[in-house]
Amino acid sequence: ADEIFGGYPYFHDPAALAADTFPWLHGRTTPAALLRPEVAAEVRPEEYTAEQYRRSLDGVPRLEGEEGADRRIREIFHLALTRWLPPLLERVDRVSMSVGLEVRVPFCDHRLVDYVANVPWAVKTPGGRSKGLLRDAVRDLLPPQVADRPKSGYPSTPAVRYTEVLTARAHELLADSQAPVFDLVDRETVRRALAEGRPLPSPRTAPNPVGGLDHLVQVDEWLRAYRVRLR
Template identity: 35%
Template sequence: KEPIKTFSVGFPDREGNELSYARLAARSIGSEHHEVVITSEEFFRALPRLIWHEDEPIAFPSSVPLYFVSARAKKHVKVVLTGEGADELFCGYNRYRVTAWNQRLGEAYSRVVPRFARDGLSRTIDGLPWHARRYLGRTFLALSTDPRTVFFENFSVFGERALHEILVDSAALQTHDPFEDLLRCYEEGSGGILDRMTHTDLQTYLVELLMKQDQMSMAASIESRVPYLDHELVEYVVGLPAECKLRGWQTKVVLREALRDLIPAEIRTRRKMGFPVPVGSWLRGPFGAVIDEFVTGPRATERGLLEPHHLRRLADEHRSGQAEHGTRLWLLTNLEIWQRIFLDGEDSEAIMNRSIGRAVAA
């Protein structure tokens, strides 16, 4: 009988590389395993073409490796199965446990510690160096426990304060709440905070992930299917108690237990890593010229949408190591490339060969 075929993708960098675990999983099931290793240059050179395929700025850096592994799979199969939906169903994301922890401890903290002391500590944290503020500023010591603050604002790339700083015209924020749709989904959910968070992500975040999955696989001319989103499985898992999904710091509890005898313990018990792409370190190192071209360059700053001095501050802080703005700079890079393709009418291949090529060569 022909063995099942499996495919994984990674980078030469040690940061975010899970290829060894993919090999272990493949050996455990006896699959015919295929690996794709993408260099940082291949990653950036492919970006304009993939933005064209998505028809919008690419929010998820993982879209790029997803395209490459889809292209490799196309050489061997016509349809692939992927894991989208498992994190939303089984409480796999780190933000679920962090938010539950923040809310539980934050409510006790609010009952015990006087308001003036809490406000004073919050101001102290706000004035700390970025590396300390990065962690303490995302805990109950600095946040209120309402869902808008502790969940949506806390895990957004550009929170409301950041939007006011970066937008030339931030007046629209006075009449439009960027979290309006998310809060509505949260309120429409039932049960406790974990049930409401996963309900919200199933209605919003997962929709974007599925769109990304479909666009990148179709760009490689291959079909993808999502077995975790079989409606009977979704209906069953949604009805399970929250403690079957998140227990203490362990995520996906019931799924890990169900697979106890099927996958190696090294995989089943390890902490979730996600699909990290080392964009931040690339932009801080050999591909800093990408920022110069698409974030702080004259074409980007002269559009009149974003504050040039704030763009330069983000770039300078990231390069110097004062702060980690890799995700923000990634989004801003994508926004500018998208505008050049769809507003300025530039050919994506021309951008790839000229602008990206120049940045890569630098």
């Protein structure tokens, strides 16, 4: 519903809409900032992101005569559906199937998506309200405290113990001269961030104080599990 009715904050942020990149990346520091200089020079993450963004825009279905803000918001919807949503659906599918749970995604019905894609932005957001059209459509089915409830993301504040375990694991990696993650990531950059109490850049778009830490640990575990080596 957020993707087709415009519920995410970046749909309503003028700076994000005007950015020459994926709107959810605007103003964010990504884990690419941790790469060792020689690795960054080889993989060129900024160029990769820019190229993927250009390719994404090439696939936007255009409406004749549509210009300005309406044209841009169509691009944002296309990016949300084709680049933002698929990883979320895959994650839901993997997690639910791991325990044999069948998850329904009614807002992914192609007939609904096709129809709503051509509803003007002003109609989708009456009065400037996020997902206003959807709220109005179900107003006679839901109590006001539900229909008008502000958007709330998943809880992102982890348990204290989880933070402690991640921090300890990160220090173990720093002390391990053979930790494979540091074939990719600059060890001193991570060391300084931990010493100064600064969070590491996270791949997650939602604020999460340890999103960068668990990403660092997960990448190291993945490299070890699959015995990946760089040449």
